[in-house]
Amino acid sequence: MKVEIGHGSGGRLTRELIEELFLKHFDFSELHTLSDATYLQGFEKIAITTDSYVVQPIFFPGGDIGKLSVSGTVNDLTVSGSIPNYITASFILEEGLDFSELERVVSSMAKTAKEAGVKIVAGDTKVVERGKCDKLYINTTGVGRVVKELSPKLVEPGDLIIVSGSVGEHGISISLAREEFEVETEVKSDCAPLNSLLVPLFKYEGLKFMRDATRGGLATVVVELASCANLGALLYEEKIPVREDVKFICDMLGYDPLYLANEGKAVIVVSKEEADSVLKELRSHPLGKEASVIGEITGQSGVFLKTKVGGLRRLELLDEDPLPRIC
Amino acid sequence: MDRIRELVNLIHSLAPKDKKLKIMNVCGSHEHTITYSGLRSLMPKNIELVPGPGCPVCVCSESDIINAINLSKRDDVILATYGDMLRVPTKVGSIRSSGGNYLMVSAPHEVLKVALENPQKKVVFFSVGFETTTAPTAALLEMGVPDNLFILTSQKLTPEIMEVLVNDSEVGVDAFVAPGHVSAIVGSKAWEIFPKNYGIPTVVAGFEPENLLLAIVKILYQIKKGKAELENVYKGVVKPEGNRRAQELIYKYFYKTSVNWRGIGYIPDSGLELKEEYGYLDAKKVFNLPEIKEEKVPGCICHEIVLGKSYPTDCKLFKKVCTPRNPKGPCMVSHEGACNIWYRFS
Numbered sequence: 001m002k003v004e005i006g007h008g009s010g011g012r013l014t015r016e017l018i019e020e021l022f023l024k025h026f027d028f029s030e031l032h033t034l035s036d037a038t039y040l041q042g043f044e045k046i047a048i049t050t051d052s053y054v055v056q057p058i059f060f061p062g063g064d065i066g067k068l069s070v071s072g073t074v075n076d077l078t079v080s081g082s083i084p085n086y087i088t089a090s091f092i093l094e095e096g097l098d099f100s101e102l103e104r105v106v107s108s109m110a111k112t113a114k115e116a117g118v119k120i121v122a123g124d125t126k127v128v129e130r131g132k133c134d135k136l137y138i139n140t141t142g143v144g145r146v147v148k149e150l151s152p153k154l155v156e157p158g159d160l161i162i163v164s165g166s167v168g169e170h171g172i173s174i175s176l177a178r179e180e181f182e183v184e185t186e187v188k189s190d191c192a193p194l195n196s197l198l199v200p201l202f203k204y205e206g207l208k209f210m211r212d213a214t215r216g217g218l219a220t221v222v223v224e225l226a227s228c229a230n231l232g233a234l235l236y237e238e239k240i241p242v243r244e245d246v247k248f249i250c251d252m253l254g255y256d257p258l259y260l261a262n263e264g265k266a267v268i269v270v271s272k273e274e275a276d277s278v279l280k281e282l283r284s285h286p287l288g289k290e291a292s293v294i295g296e297i298t299g300q301s302g303v304f305l306k307t308k309v310g311g312l313r314r315l316e317l318l319d320e321d322p323l324p325r326i327c
Numbered sequence: 328m329d330r331i332r333e334l335v336n337l338i339h340s341l342a343p344k345d346k347k348l349k350i351m352n353v354c355g356s357h358e359h360t361i362t363y364s365g366l367r368s369l370m371p372k373n374i375e376l377v378p379g380p381g382c383p384v385c386v387c388s389e390s391d392i393i394n395a396i397n398l399s400k401r402d403d404v405i406l407a408t409y410g411d412m413l414r415v416p417t418k419v420g421s422i423r424s425s426g427g428n429y430l431m432v433s434a435p436h437e438v439l440k441v442a443l444e445n446p447q448k449k450v451v452f453f454s455v456g457f458e459t460t461t462a463p464t465a466a467l468l469e470m471g472v473p474d475n476l477f478i479l480t481s482q483k484l485t486p487e488i489m490e491v492l493v494n495d496s497e498v499g500v501d502a503f504v505a506p507g508h509v510s511a512i513v514g515s516k517a518w519e520i521f522p523k524n525y526g527i528p529t530v531v532a533g534f535e536p537e538n539l540l541l542a543i544v545k546i547l548y549q550i551k552k553g554k555a556e557l558e559n560v561y562k563g564v565v566k567p568e569g570n571r572r573a574q575e576l577i578y579k580y581f582y583k584t585s586v587n588w589r590g591i592g593y594i595p596d597s598g599l600e601l602k603e604e605y606g607y608l609d610a611k612k613v614f615n616l617p618e619i620k621e622e623k624v625p626g627c628i629c630h631e632i633v634l635g636k637s638y639p640t641d642c643k644l645f646k647k648v649c650t651p652r653n654p655k656g657p658c659m660v661s662h663e664g665a666c667n668i669w670y671r672f673s
Contacts, residue, residue: 253410253433254359309331309536311365316671 001099008093008127017125021103025110026089030121038121040086043145047082049073050141058105058135060177062169062188065138066105068263070112070120072214073142074193079210079266081202082144084195087113088122090139095130105136116193118142147202152228154208157299160275161233162268164197164282165190165290166241167218171260172249183252185245192264197287204278206271213265216318219258221267222295223303223317233303235295235315258305259318269297334540335369341547342371349499350374350546351635353381353489354506355663356534362668364536374543380488380588380633381506382663383456388587389417390619391481395453398479398614399426405445406430406479407438408453409460415660416653418622435460435467442476451610453479458512458577461599465576468608479610482599483586485509486517491594492634493525500635502528502546504539507561512577514569515559522555533561580605587621589657590629629656632665639669646670 006013023032030038051072058065070087077084089109093102113120173189194212201207213221218240226233242250242257250257264287270278275293282288303315342348352358358378361367367376380386392415399406399422406422406429413423413431422429428448432438435452442450454464461482468478485506492498505518510531521529528549532542541560549556559565577599586598601609610616626644631637639645639658649655651667658666 256363305365307364307536309364309366309540310335310369311536312368313363313365314671 003093003095003097003099003102003127005095005127005129008125014125021099021106022123022125025103025106026113026120026123027110028119028121030086030119031123040121040143045146047077047080047144047146048141049076049080050139051076052137052139054134054137055174056134057177058101060189061173063191063263064105064108065136066108067112068191069138069140070109070116070118071191071193071263072212073140074116074118074195075212075264075266077142077144078195078198079150079212080144080146081148081150081210082146083199084116084118084142084144086121086143087118088141089120090124091126092133092137093125093127094133094135095127097135102136105138112193116195147199148207150207150209152209152225155225155229155231155269155297156208157231157297158272159208159269159297160272160293161222161235161295161297162270162275162279162282162291163213163218163240163294164194164266164268164288165264166243166246167213167262167265168242168246168250168255168257168260170263171217171255172246174261176249183249185249187243187245187249190262190264192287194264194266194287197282197285198266198268200281201268201278204270204274206274207268207278208271209269211267213262213267215261217257217259217261218265218267219256219303219315220318223315225267225269226297226301226303229297230301232298232300233295234298235303235305237305237307239292239294241290241292258315331537331540334537334544337544338369338374338540338547339371341544341551342374343550347373347375348501348550349377349635350502350504350543351377351379351492351500352504352506353379353485354504354509355382355384355661356508357504357506357532357539358382358663358668360534360536360539362662366536366539377500377635378663378665378668379492379500379635380591381457381485382661383460383483384411384415384661385657385664386483386588386591386633387412387415387455387481388589389621390587391453391455391479392417392422393419393619394611394616395451395479396420396422396426398451398610398616399429401427403449404428405441405448405450406453407432407441407450409433409455411661412453412455435463436470438476439467439470439472442473446473446475449475449477451477451479451614453481455481457483457485457506457509459508461577461581462512462570462573465573465580468580468605469576472608476608477610477613478601478608479616480581480599480601481586482581483588484583484597484599486513486520487597488588488594489518489521491597493521493527495634495636498635500527501550503530504542504546505529505531507531507533507565510559510561510565510569512570512573514567515557515565516567517569519557522557526555528555529557531557531559531561531565533564588633589621590627591633592630624655627656629658629666632658639666642666
């Protein structure tokens with residue numbers, strides 16, 4: 001079966017799509033009222049975030065657009081010091097999309113939501129004519145209960161910077177899944193909800209700032225943080241975990257792993273005193289086994305990387321998507 | 328790591344105390360290693376590592392890129408080229424911003440597959456770069472190409488542009504680090520003229536930081552002894568005579584001619600075009616492509632910067648109207664261009 005324009009008409013076909021596909025997978029009681037809006041339990045202070053997902057291809061090693069759309073929003077809430085609770089999901093579907101593909105995406109969203117302990121509680125579906133979108137786009141909005149307010153303003157010189165694991169895998173996996181290069185590797189996207197890894201860190205007083213290192217990569221996160229905090233940072237290249245195969249592909253194409261996207265890695269800034277405990281806690285979780293202290297916040301402006309050979313390289317915001325070099 | 332420290336210490340002890348030295352690389356990959364590993368920060372203050380005209384993206388003529396953009400807009404054409412060519416700006420935009428049907432390849436043989444899979448289209452491979460990319464393009468032609476595959480060539484020659492550099496009396500280059508990849512094709516002998524005829528120490532180097540530092544040490548030893556020689560610290564890859572088979576293939580399909588270097592102008596015998604008998608493969612002939620006049624940007628001194636005569640900071644446009652997001656001259660175009668590097672690292 002294929003998605004037809006009628007599936008977005010608001011009529012019988014839409015109803016069938018919702019009942020037979022979405023509700024089948026999104027088994028959350030709040031959603032089943034099928035009302036215009038859903039009533040939720042309130043919190044004293046909530047965090048809200050929204051993000052649209054347009055990744056191509058929609059299935060890639062280590063994940064798919066559905067897993068990404070839930071993980072990404074869960075992670076944005078988590079790194080803001082909140083516990084993710086509810087998510088909405090809006091779909092823009094291309095006429096002609098195979099139902100089997102849609103179902104794979106939807107079931108992957110449901111699985112990821114269960115894993116992350118969040119409920120999908122509202123949604124919308126639109127169908128656009130063939131060629132007007134590439135298979136499907138998803139927007140998710142998430143709300144969570146704020147437990148610990150984090151901010152670049154809390155960051156001070158001497159604080160340590162931790163990354164929760166190896167960087168660059170998502171970027172490489174997407175590049176290779178697009179068949180842009182003839183390389184065979186086992187690099188998989190790191191796409192994963194990080195709340196079970198990061199929420200336990202909320203108890204640390206010295207936890208000051210977290211961000212998931214998505215587009216722009218690790219370097220962009222640290223540069224943005226330093227600029228917001230009016231401070232600088234010094235990172236140590238040899239402390240930054242990068243898988244050997246990612247390193248190899250980066251060398252070959254002239255990519256810099258520090259600027260490649262991740263979908264399951266967080267940058268964490270913590271006081272020096274609590275860094276050891278935070279690191280230990282991270283490493284005790286399967287998603288944080290390779291967590292590492294990669295540098296420190298400094299008083300002078302600019303973010304620098306101490307390279308493996310001992311040189312200093314200034315890190316800047318990512319200008320444009322990385323492209324392979326000629327030679 | 329100890330070896331690196333040892334080399335850096337040697338560089339500091341060998342560096343002349345009383346004068347400035349300008350060591351020029353003419354290879355995008357050397358420049359990549361230098362900036363990526365932060366080698367400039369390890370040098371004594373009076374040793375400058377300057378990038379010459381080694382960034383293939385920067386020196387590709389605007390006319391060739393505009394022709395590529397226009398070809399990609401034709402319904403019957405698919406344009407294929409290397410990744411970093413896609414964003415090189417021209418007065419009509421870049422291939423990525425203004426082009427139509429284009430795709431990225433990482434090696435010439437990939438276009439063969441594209442041509443075979445799209446028999447109803449004309450596939451044009453925009454072949455850009457130095458000897459290192461010419462050789463695989465020649466190998467592609469040698470394999471035999473389908474009727475719907477054409478080559479838009481913008482190939483340039485490294486030893487030839489270096490000779491232009493040293494022939495100019497104003498150029499204050501004290502030594503060359505010669506490019507390892509190019510040397511693998513042309514052979515280390517190709518650089519002999521520089522120490523011999525012009526008294527410039529020249530060392531062929533590879534791309535690991537350690538190897539580049541070793542090349543700098545060798546250069547400093549030569550300067551200390553008042554000698555100018557050709558040395559090769561990339562012997563595992565570079566032979567004196569180079570890769571004969573690659574050279575034969577290149578000159579089977581291409582001939583040396585005057586080509587336009589962006590920001591520098593036409594330089595006799597500094598590039599390659601397809602030979603007359605392969606005109607049926609030559610996109611310039613098949614599609615009757617015009618030579619588009621390159622308008623010099625008033626105030627831009629890229630031609631002097633590329634030749635090592637001036638610094639980016641000498642240019643009135645630098646950091647004011649000319650930035651990596653809005654480059655006016657070729658040296659600001661790619662991460663390997665001198666102005667772009669100065670912009671980001673100074």
